[in-house]
Amino acid sequence: MWRAICVSCSLLALSQPTLAALDEQGKKEVDSLLDFVERSGCTFIRNDSEHASSDARAHLQKKLDYLLDKDLIDSPEQFIERGATESSFSGEPYRVRCQGSEQMSADWLSAELKRLRSASR
DSSP states (O other): OHHHHHHHHHHHHHHSOOOOOOOHHHHHHHHHHHHHHHHHOOEEEETTEEEOHHHHHHHHHHHHHHHHHTTOOSSHHHHHHHHSSBOTTTOOBOEEEETTEEEEHHHHHHHHHHHHHHHTO
C-alpha cells in the first residue's frame, strides 16, 4: 500500500508543470531594461510619489530578484508585466515622466524592449 502511495506521489510530482527560468538572452534584455531605466533621467511615479531613475532601478531590481527567486518569470515581457507595471501593494500603475510627457511604465519599457531587439538584428 505504501509503495503504491509513494509511486503515485512521485508520478504526481513529476507531472507538475515547472516554470522555465529566465534564459541568458532574457537576462541580458532585462539587465538592459534596468540600465535604460537608470540612465533615462526620467521621473518614476509609484503610488503617487515621485522617484529618481536610480531609485526606480533599485526598486525594480528588488522586484526582479523576488520574481526570479520564486521562478515567476521566464521572459522580459513577464518581468514587465509582473514586476514593472504596477505596485504590488496598491495595484496602482507605475508611470514615467520624461521631458514633460507622462506614460505608463509598461508601455515605455515594452517600447524599449522592442527597440533593443530590433537593434540587435
